[in-house]
Amino acid sequence: MRHIILDTETTGLEWKKGNRVVEIGCVELIERRPTGRTFHKYLNPEREFEPGAQEVTGLTLEFLADKPKFAEIADEFLAFVDGAEVVAHNAAFDMGFLEHELSRLGADYGRLADRVTVQDSLALARQRYPGQRNSLDALCRRLGVDNSHRQLHGALLDAQLLAEAWLALTAGQGEIGFASSEPAPSSRAGQAAVAIAVSGPRPSISVPDEDRVLHLARVEAIRKKAGRCVWDVPEPELAQAATG
Template sequence: MRHIILDTETTGLEWKKGNRVVEIGCVELIERRPSGRTYHQYINPEREFEPGAQEVTGLTLEFLADKPKFAQIADEFLAFVDGAELVIHNAAFDMGFLEHELSRLGDGYGKLRDRVTVQDSLELARQRYPGQRNSLDALCKRLGVDNSHRQLHGALLDAQLLAEAWLALTAGQGEIGFASAESSAGTRSSRAAVIPIATGPRPSIAVPVEDLELHQARVEAIRRKAGRCVWDVEAPAAESAAG
């Protein structure tokens, strides 16, 4: 099985407002092991950054001015990902931008989803850790992935971190070894242990106070907008069943 762990950086949060992709980072896994192949490209967005977006990535228009435009790298990018299963954290965001970039090139390129399948690691994390923070940083902390060198968002660095987190999240194999060329050539130490299937009673999990507060705030927002939320209906039934 061929997986491509993918991340993008953009000029803003919404492609519908004309924002563009400024960086693509991809890491290839074959049978859940790093193949050593990566794809990384900075892109001239041909427009300004939205307020705040530049601070997130650390990129500037001056730096990107001599970089290729998306039309110039589209064929190379598509050749790298063609036929793979993409693993993306918050896939709707990145796929929306990439589909928009391709649509700007005309009908000849078609849709990215016709070339690949997509797995959203954010949805996977939410299923495994409901009610908790599941950003990439939160996942790295929870799963023991060292992200101490991540000061800014960068597409290739984030793809490498997501690869390690995804392997651990899906009962991954072992150390992915991205630290350096020298370390990847040497002996790899185990980092993501295989998680056994639990046969006994489920453990009790203590949810951090800040996560409970965020959850409660979200529930209250739903109540204000809809008049009630699913917990208002299901909680009494669950309590009566328990009694």
């Protein structure tokens, strides 16, 4: 399975108001292992930032003035993501902006949704941790992903952090890709695979005190209503129940 972990930065919050993409960052995973392939572009948005948006990214119009326009990198971007499952945090935001950018180029480019499938890691996190903060920073803290170097939003950095957080979030579906000693398979015929260095054990999960209090309160509420909850059942009894 080929996944593309994707993030964008924009001139504002709504593409319907004419805001544009200023940065795209993608990280490729195959069978949950990083291949070493990334896609990263800064873009000239051909318009001003909305108030506050520039401070979030640290980007300026002066820096972006000589960068390519989306039309100049569209074919390269589509070739990179084509056929993959795209993972994005609040995917509707990123997909909305990218679909808008493609629509500006004419009908020949079609829709991004026809080329990829999409998984929203924010929706997944909300299912896993209901009632808790599930921003990328919150997920990194909860799942033991080091984001201490994230001072500003950046598409490639955020895609790399999201890749680690998503692998930890979905670890029950397979081994975390960054801890594999096997080389990742090539995504293109004739392209050499990138070997993945052996890393340490899976990151430990540090639970903030406020989350621990909320969890204990939820367990106590279940216990009062049902008389017991699954966490009260001894492990041997759980195993016996699972095997019938």
